[in-house]
Each structure stands twice: as structure tokens, then as C-alpha cells.
Amino acid sequence: MHTTSKQTNGVSAVRIIRDNERLAVCKISIPNKDAHSPKNDVLRTIYSELLLSGSKDFSRETLHDALAKLGSEICVHADAKNISISLDALDITLTKTLKILTNVIIFPTFKDSELKQVKEHLINSLVLEKENARSRAHQQFVSALTSVDDFRHPFSIDTLISEVAQINRDDIKAFHTSLWRQNWLLTSGGTDKTCATIENIVINIRRCDDTQVMEAPIKLTGLSVSRCTLSLIDIPHRQNIEFSIGNVLPLFRSDPDFPAFSFGFNVLALPGFSGRLMSTVRAKEGLTYSIYGYIESCTLSEQGFWRIVTFFSPKDVEKGIMSTTREITRMCEKGMSNDELRRFKAILHTRFVLAEDSLLKKVSEAHSLSLIGFSQQDFTKYKQDIENMTVAKVNTAMKKYLSPKAIVFSGAGPTQSITKVLKKAISRI
Amino acid sequence: MSKKRETNTNKFSTTKSPSLAKIRSYNEVTEYKIRTNGLTVLYVHKPGSSVVTSNIMYKVGSRDEKRGETGIAHMLEHMVFKPTSHDVKRKTDSAAMVFESETGAIVNANTWKDRTTYYFSYPSEHFDRALRIEAERMHGVILTDKQFKPERTNVLSEYDMYAGEEEFALSVQMSNVAFQSHPYGHETIGFREDIEAYTTEMLQTFYETYYAPNNAVLTVIGDVTEAIMKKAVLKHFGLLTPSLKLTPRIKITEPKQEGLRTITIKRKSSTNVYALGILNDGFPQKGWFETMAILDMLAGGTDSILHKKLVDTGLATQIQTSIEPLQDKNLATIFVILSTKATNEKIHTIIQNTIKSLTLKIIKPYLKKTTAKALVGEYTTRESSLGYTAELVEYISAGAPEQFFATEKLLTSITPRDILIRAKSVFDESQITIGYFIGTP
Incomplete structure (x- = not known):
């Protein structure tokens, strides 16, 4: 295996190349630049579920159906810092899988009916999260060591539940549009040809909007405690x-x-x-x-x-x-x-x-x-x-x-x- | 007091000099046997990565445990990481633990119903050392109270970790009622009461019976040449002697189920779980894959039928399935975590109606998707020597390592009609086991 990297059109791309490889994988991460608030926290989570709920050429059902028929997988995950997309396919199904990804990113529909469903699902998950002792100990730990304006500072589960109802389709669309303006991180894996295919298509998706100059990140510190x-x-x-x-x-x-x-x-x-x-x-x-x-x-x-x-x-x-x-x-x-x-x-x-x-x-x-x-x-x-x-x-x-x-x-x-x-x-x- | 294991010389054969005989090849695997002691060796050469994964699997698991000693196979797995008689002679700590702490090798093990397996993954230069450690652990583990009692505390801690989970608590009880005769009726970790009652004598008997070359399969996958592999295998395993206590497993056929079986757990919790257990054919029979396809169609992701009917409608928070690659007929389960809107009766009715309304037209596209997903999943799992080994072990445990390469053929031979017939049969109300976890304030 060997690694190469380049920067082009707002995409920092890294390739992991393994000869004779049938797997084709990639990870894309796009930083969130929105303010740290319970609403935005919930918004990101809803967005990550909603992105795969339909696009110009696909309903939710036909989208998942198309991916499953290829045996491919596209997952979207949101955390306090990034929206991340991962794609897993085989070399022979890669082009079709990337076409689906392109359609989803460029022409998402974010239907109200889908939004309603995702919101209900999120509330159910948050209620279940109250029972997750490991996760709650972690959240409380981070909470003790970060100021409320630090993007890592978690919000209480009840606060997040109360915010779910506030999110509407316009919020989601605005969030989606703002993501284009960020610089993307891309890591691809497979043969050199596979990685080149991934890079070409992802960079083209990114080109749909203008490239911003990378902003210098704001330096963040935590709230160190001085006693136990x-x-x-x-x-x-x-x-x-x-x-x-x-x-x-x-x-x-x-x-x-x-x-x-x-x-x-x-x-x-x-x-x-x-x-x-x-x-x-x-x-x-x-x-x-x-x-x-x-x-x-x-x-x-x-x-x-x-x-x-x-x-x-x-x-x-x-x-x-x-x-x-x-x-x-x-x-x-x-x-x-x-x-x-x-x-x-x-x-x-x-x-x-x-x-x-x-x-x-x-x-x-x-x-x-x-x-x-x-x-x-x-x-x-x-x-x-x-x-x-x-x-x-x-x-x-x-x-x-x-x-x-x-x-x-x-x-x-x-x-x-x-x-x-x-x-x-x-x-x- | 526990006694130490008898001297190692008992296990040495002096009559014949050992050799590694090639038995057969299938696809990229070559199978060998040490004829003098019965050790089977599977070897796959994967050049270029500088990494090797070696694994030794003993054909013993929780199914081989007697009543009162449930979980002992798993307890013994923990003890195998303690110092052996060789380590004591060398005045060192456990060689396996030293191997991890000196080299950073991945050193781990797991016990399941049919087998116990130990694996190391490491840079190729440690190959000889890895095999030496496994050979020493096959016959030199010391089982004394001093070593055993603190480790039992760890196992009890592991038990408590699992027992707190709603799905696990349901699995324990459901297996117990689903199997009245077959030893799959208890979970691998065992019952807490049994764990608390183990003695070192019990462990010793178990160890002497099952930890021997004639009950083991060694797997070597990775960047090591055949010549080096053969030399090291013979050097470390060649002179070990087989277990004379080992007897073939009794074939147990579970008596016919004659009606729905249910269990209920009430525990302080805000979570409610509905679980539906179905009896599944042994792995890797075609029937096992058919059930896998049915579970995938019903609950294998966001586009599955029950996900749409239960999660997308807000009746459930989560839906997940469990299917184990076990040798004999076993329990596969669908778990549904209920939302506040749902009742167990409602969930049960929806699932049963879903099964009743299955048609070839509904099944056909799902089967195509399941097959595609399973095949990509196979590439994904097998892309590293560690993942490759982990999957191969399940085929070895089932007694069919050559089937490791037949999944694609087998999956593509399944027709929608096969799925329909199997679904109607395994979900028959008289053949299922239902579990309710009811959270109380």
C-alpha cells in the first residue's frame, strides 16, 4: 500500500492505493461553520439523516434500493465539527454508486414528509439515549471541561428534544447550501484507477460552487479544572x-x-x-x-x-x-x-x-x-x-x-x- | 486446593517423527495435518503486507458444558492467558501477555457455542514466537486458585456488563425455553451462579479433555512463506500428544416444538423490548443463508420491510437482528425497541401480518439486494488477514472450511420461492419463541 496526496479546487485529497484491490472506498468530511447552539446541533443530525431521503432522481425508497442492488453503501454522519460521508463499493459498482452520491448531494429534495419522519425518529433515539450510561458519563465529562460557547460543549437531551420541533425545511436547505462553501477533505482507497475515479467525481461535485480560501481556524482551549x-x-x-x-x-x-x-x-x-x-x-x-x-x-x-x-x-x-x-x-x-x-x-x-x-x-x-x-x-x-x-x-x-x-x-x-x-x-x- | 497439570512429557510421542502432510487444497487454502497428533493446519500465503495472523481454534464451546458448569469454556479461555508451566520455568509472566506488551501484537480470544478461538496478529518477524506461545498454551496452562480466583472476578464483571443489557437478558431466557434438550439452551458466558461455583478441578478436567492437537485447527494467514510456516509448526506442535479423553460430540436433535413459547422479563427500566426468535438451520447450510436473507429483508437496514413499518412510523426506536453461524439448528432473533406509542401486541401483529403477506413479487428485489450486500460484505470482511481469519474460523468450526469460498454460489442459488417457503415455516406461530422485556418504573 502507498499514499499520495494533493490539494485541488477546495478539496484536500489523500489516496491509499493497494494494487489488485476490488474494494473502492472513500470518506468525505466537510466542516460545519455554524454557530454552536442546540438548534444547530439538532439541525446537523436531522440533515445527516435527511440527505439520503431522496433527490431529483430518487425517492428514499428507490435510492436505498439502487444502492442495495449494487451492494454499495453510503452513510452520512454528523458531529459537532463535521458532516462526514462514507462510501463503500466494489470497483465494478463504483461509477454507479458515485452517480447516486452526486445526485444526492447536488439535487437533494428534503421533503416535508421525510423531515417529519426523521424528526420523530430522532426524538425516539434521544429518549433512548437517556438510558445510555456510558454516553451520558462522557457528555457530562465534556460539559465540565468546556465553556458553553465551545462547539464541543454538549446540550442536555431534553434541550435537544425541545429543539427538534423548531427545525423546518428552509433551515435544512440553508444548511445544505452553506456546506458547499467549505473546503472538503477526501480520502479514497482502492487501486490507483479507483482512487482517480473517486477524486474526479468528488472534485466535480465540489466545483458546483465557488472555492473559498481556507480560513485560519480559531484556536480553542478547554476549561481545565484545578481540583478533583x-x-x-x-x-x-x-x-x-x-x-x-x-x-x-x-x-x-x-x-x-x-x-x-x-x-x-x-x-x-x-x-x-x-x-x-x-x-x-x-x-x-x-x-x-x-x-x-x-x-x-x-x-x-x-x-x-x-x-x-x-x-x-x-x-x-x-x-x-x-x-x-x-x-x-x-x-x-x-x-x-x-x-x-x-x-x-x-x-x-x-x-x-x-x-x-x-x-x-x-x-x-x-x-x-x-x-x-x-x-x-x-x-x-x-x-x-x-x-x-x-x-x-x-x-x-x-x-x-x-x-x-x-x-x-x-x-x-x-x-x-x-x-x-x-x-x-x-x-x- | 487445585492441582497443577501433569508433567508435559505425558503429551509427547516418541514412536514416530512428526511430519506435516498435505491433505487437500481449496482455492487459496492449503490444509495439512500432523499425523502423529491430529493437528489440522490451514495456510494461506498473502505476501507483501509484512503481517501475519495466526489462530488456534479448539472444537469446544459452551455446548460442551454440563449443567452446573455453564460458562466454563469461556472461563478457561481467560485462564489460557495466565502463565504456563513454561513461563514459570523461564520465570516470566504469561508469554501471551508478554508478547502483547513487548511487541504490540494483537492478542485476543473469544468463546462461542461450538468453539473457542485464540488469535494473534503481528509483524511477520514474530511468527515463530507466536506459534511457540500457542503450542505452550495447548498443554502447559496452570490452573491454581491463586491464578483463577482474581480472574473469576473479571469474568463476573464481564457477566454483569452483558446482563445489564435488555437484549442480552432476553437472549438468555429465550434460548433457555427454545432448547429443551440441545445444549444451545444457555449463553456462552453461563449463569452467574455457576461461575461463582467453579473449581480449579472442574477447569482442569475441561482443559485436559479439550485442549489438545487432535481437537484443534491452526490457521496461518499472511506474509510468511510455506517453508517457514511448516518448519515452525513442526518445531512447536510436532511433539505434542493427542487427548485420550476426547470423545465425539453426541448428536442431539431438539424435540419438536408444539406451540408458541414466550418469556417475560420485568425489570426497572424505561426501555421496552419485543424479541422474536426463530429456529434456524445450522451454518453454512443453504437454510442458514435463507434465514439470513429473510432477516435482512425484514430488518436489515433502513430500506427493510419492518424498518419502514415500525421505525419510520415511530412505533419503534430501533430494530435489529441476531443470527449466529452455529453448527446445529439455533435461534435467530429480531429485536424491536418499542417507542412509547407501541405495545407488544401491536408489534407482534404487524410482524406476523408482514410475514403472511409476503409474496414472490415482494421477495424478489430484496433477495437481489441481500445477495449483493452479502457479497460486498464478504470482500470487506476478508480484506485484512485478521478479518479473513475471523470469518474462516466460523467455517472451520462448522466443519466445512471449503465452503468459505462457496458463499457466492450458494447465495445466488437461493430463489424467491425458497425464501417464501422458509419464511412461512420459520415464522409459524407454533415454532417461534417470543420474549418481552418490560421496563417498570
Whole structure:
């Protein structure tokens, strides 16, 4: 597999080429530039469902029918930052699939009857979301660490439900029109010929409107907490209490400390059994089934968060929280060892090699890099930084950015019986 | 107290020198056997990626468990990641865990009803080490209370994680009433009460019986040459001896169902779920694929019939299906998460009426779409050595690895009439199992 990239007509295009490949895949992302509000949040979600509800040449039914007959798939997803479209097809069905995509993007219909249906579906999903303990712990975590005007700041489920009724067809059409003006990110995967076909067609879709000069992104920081805080949502009938544990990471991707922090955080919380949290809190102490960490929302223009995701049963929650905190403290105060440096260099190297086994993984990886503003050259440099990492660099970064005295503990689940004991435990940290 | 496993020399054959005999080839797979101990090896060379995925599948799963020891196959899977007698001699931690923590290899396993499977995915230079670890785990796992008890806590935590999910709770109860004789009547994780009662002796017996070369299939897919593969396989597995305790599985035919079976779970929740279970042919028989096509037509996406009738009308929040590639007749299920507008009776009536009103005209376009989707899905799953292996394992587990390459032929041989006949039969009111999850305040 090999990678190429170019910029043309408002599209930043990356190709992942694998010879003799029958799969043809692409991911397109278009940044949202609308204001951060509950209405716009709901609008984006509705838009992402409505885009595939019909176009000039297709009703919802005939559109899905046409895709299914080809065995192809087009999905649209909205988050706070981007509208993303993914397309999966075979080389022999690619042209027809791209024709459908073109029709949908250039001539959407956004019928009122479809809008009504999507709104009803969204309300049902939001009601169901109230039961999703993991997601609610996460939302509460982000909420604690972002200001209300930060695009990442989530709105309450009830606020979103109340906004659904306000959305009308004109809102959707205006939103669709505004998307054209943004610059697009495109990652395609397949043979060189497949990728060229995808690029030609997508760039042509983009050409339907004028190209704007890429605006310099506004730099965003989070609201770092300076002491430990506990927020709990009681969902009484869940078995376990889901947690998001962490704080703001005041680093941009381009900051020199970022590779060192990322390295050290992997030592602490890498998914799998290599990270300290999995090998102690799960494997040695048996306090949870999974405990992993992620660095999230860190881009060239945004400082993000470090977050540990886990769950504990009510009877183990105090021990679980204390064990997790102990490991964070140990990493912050004592840092990592030479042995861990050697091992994690090998682990991270293997991750890069394993990506070569899968075109789909490689396309996702490349697209994720584009979304955070990284070029392939930046990624190569990041890999070199990892190769050249030292214990001193990592331990300095850990001390600087991983304070055990300032952590947000956000939990959701059957919390009523453990609130008191947990508050007390956290006040001792 | 638990006892340690008997000395490894019991498993060594000294009478014949082992060799790897080629048995057959189908498409790109070559099948070998070590005749002295019965280990089957499947090999596919995929040059150029620098990655290998190796997998060892034991033909043992939750169906092989006795009453009172449900979930023990899965518990043992966890124990296989603990230090072996070889690790103790070397004074190291579990070789599998060290392999992951030193190299970053993907190291994982899963247990299902018919089989337990362990897989590693890693850069090619670690191939020999990966095979050594699997061979050592086949005969050298130590099962003591010291290792077992903390791991049981992890398994109980895993159990609680699943048990909190409405669909899982329904699956447990529905399988239990759907199968009165066949051992598919309990879920792989087992019952909490049984997990709490395991002893290391129980685990030891299970391990000694089923973890042996004559009950295993090793799969090697990726960027490793045939010569290197053969050399490493013989080096690490050649001298292992077969299990003498292993007996063939008893063929159990589930007694005929003579009427609708229902179960109800009432639990504090704001979610209500309706589940409809149908009996499905074993995998990879044609009937299994026919049921897959029916479920896809009914609930396999936004253009499916029931999605339009239930989700698009606001009666349901979600609709999803579950179909497992199991060897024998098993339960496939449609789950409907109800909106506040719907009742279980209403959902049941709509589904039954939908089945009754199926015609060849309705089925024909859906079947075409299902076939196209399944074939693209096959390319997508098999594009990496890890995905390829995961899918091949299910065909091996079903005893038909050569069918791995026959899906397209099989799918395209299914006619709308086949679907119509099967739909009417599997959804017959006297043959189904219904589950209700009723959320109470």
C-alpha cells in the first residue's frame, strides 16, 4: 500500500492505493461553520439523516434500493465539527454508486414528509439515549471541561428534544447550501484507477460552487479544572456505573510536548493488556472488565482532553476509583521506566505496521489525520518523534499535564447508594 | 486446593517423527495435518503486507458444558492467558501477555457455542514466537486458585456488563425455553451462579479433555512463506500428544416444538423490548443463508420491510437482528425497541401480518439486494488477514472450511420461492419463541 496526496479546487485529497484491490472506498468530511447552539446541533443530525431521503432522481425508497442492488453503501454522519460521508463499493459498482452520491448531494429534495419522519425518529433515539450510561458519563465529562460557547460543549437531551420541533425545511436547505462553501477533505482507497475515479467525481461535485480560501481556524482551549470533582447521573436500573475520568490536555497537536504526552499516556492507558491500567486495575485487581484511555479532540487548532473510560460495579466503585487514581499518580510522580520506553516503542511501531494489513484501516487512519489537520509528512514526523522518544521527555510531560489532584470523575449508572462514599473518597485525593 | 497439570512429557510421542502432510487444497487454502497428533493446519500465503495472523481454534464451546458448569469454556479461555508451566520455568509472566506488551501484537480470544478461538496478529518477524506461545498454551496452562480466583472476578464483571443489557437478558431466557434438550439452551458466558461455583478441578478436567492437537485447527494467514510456516509448526506442535479423553460430540436433535413459547422479563427500566426468535438451520447450510436473507429483508437496514413499518412510523426506536453461524439448528432473533406509542401486541401483529403477506413479487428485489450486500460484505470482511481469519474460523468450526469460498454460489442459488417457503415455516406461530422485556418504573 502507498499514499499520495494533493490539494485541488477546495478539496484536500489523500489516496491509499493497494494494487489488485476490488474494494473502492472513500470518506468525505466537510466542516460545519455554524454557530454552536442546540438548534444547530439538532439541525446537523436531522440533515445527516435527511440527505439520503431522496433527490431529483430518487425517492428514499428507490435510492436505498439502487444502492442495495449494487451492494454499495453510503452513510452520512454528523458531529459537532463535521458532516462526514462514507462510501463503500466494489470497483465494478463504483461509477454507479458515485452517480447516486452526486445526485444526492447536488439535487437533494428534503421533503416535508421525510423531515417529519426523521424528526420523530430522532426524538425516539434521544429518549433512548437517556438510558445510555456510558454516553451520558462522557457528555457530562465534556460539559465540565468546556465553556458553553465551545462547539464541543454538549446540550442536555431534553434541550435537544425541545429543539427538534423548531427545525423546518428552509433551515435544512440553508444548511445544505452553506456546506458547499467549505473546503472538503477526501480520502479514497482502492487501486490507483479507483482512487482517480473517486477524486474526479468528488472534485466535480465540489466545483458546483465557488472555492473559498481556507480560513485560519480559531484556536480553542478547554476549561481545565484545578481540583478533583465528582459528577454523577443516577440511572438506577443499570448494572454498572460507567465512568469518564480525565481533564483538559492543554496541548495542540503541533506542540513539542504532544508526542511525549501521547507516549506516556499510552503506557498508562493503551487499549489491550499492555497499558498499566488494564494490567493492574483489571488483570491484577479484578475491579473492572475494561479500562482504557484516549486523547480526544486534540488537533492543530484545539486543545483536547485526556480521558479514561471504564466501569465499576457499585460494590467495587470506591476501590476502582482509588486504584485508577493511584495509577495516574504513579505515572505523574514516578513516570515510566526504560523498559517501558523500549516496549512501547515496539508496541507503537507494530501498530503502524499492522495498519498495512487493511485498506479500510489505512483509509480511516489517513482520514482521521486529515481531520486533525495532519499531513502525511506530519504523521511521518510524529512517528519519528515516537522512535526518538526518551524517558526524560515523557516523564516531564506527564508531570506537567497529568495531575492526579485535578481530575473530573464523571459517572452514570446506579449511583444513589454510593454517592456519599465516593464523594468522601474523592475529597481525600 | 487445585492441582497443577501433569508433567508435559505425558503429551509427547516418541514412536514416530512428526511430519506435516498435505491433505487437500481449496482455492487459496492449503490444509495439512500432523499425523502423529491430529493437528489440522490451514495456510494461506498473502505476501507483501509484512503481517501475519495466526489462530488456534479448539472444537469446544459452551455446548460442551454440563449443567452446573455453564460458562466454563469461556472461563478457561481467560485462564489460557495466565502463565504456563513454561513461563514459570523461564520465570516470566504469561508469554501471551508478554508478547502483547513487548511487541504490540494483537492478542485476543473469544468463546462461542461450538468453539473457542485464540488469535494473534503481528509483524511477520514474530511468527515463530507466536506459534511457540500457542503450542505452550495447548498443554502447559496452570490452573491454581491463586491464578483463577482474581480472574473469576473479571469474568463476573464481564457477566454483569452483558446482563445489564435488555437484549442480552432476553437472549438468555429465550434460548433457555427454545432448547429443551440441545445444549444451545444457555449463553456462552453461563449463569452467574455457576461461575461463582467453579473449581480449579472442574477447569482442569475441561482443559485436559479439550485442549489438545487432535481437537484443534491452526490457521496461518499472511506474509510468511510455506517453508517457514511448516518448519515452525513442526518445531512447536510436532511433539505434542493427542487427548485420550476426547470423545465425539453426541448428536442431539431438539424435540419438536408444539406451540408458541414466550418469556417475560420485568425489570426497572424505561426501555421496552419485543424479541422474536426463530429456529434456524445450522451454518453454512443453504437454510442458514435463507434465514439470513429473510432477516435482512425484514430488518436489515433502513430500506427493510419492518424498518419502514415500525421505525419510520415511530412505533419503534430501533430494530435489529441476531443470527449466529452455529453448527446445529439455533435461534435467530429480531429485536424491536418499542417507542412509547407501541405495545407488544401491536408489534407482534404487524410482524406476523408482514410475514403472511409476503409474496414472490415482494421477495424478489430484496433477495437481489441481500445477495449483493452479502457479497460486498464478504470482500470487506476478508480484506485484512485478521478479518479473513475471523470469518474462516466460523467455517472451520462448522466443519466445512471449503465452503468459505462457496458463499457466492450458494447465495445466488437461493430463489424467491425458497425464501417464501422458509419464511412461512420459520415464522409459524407454533415454532417461534417470543420474549418481552418490560421496563417498570
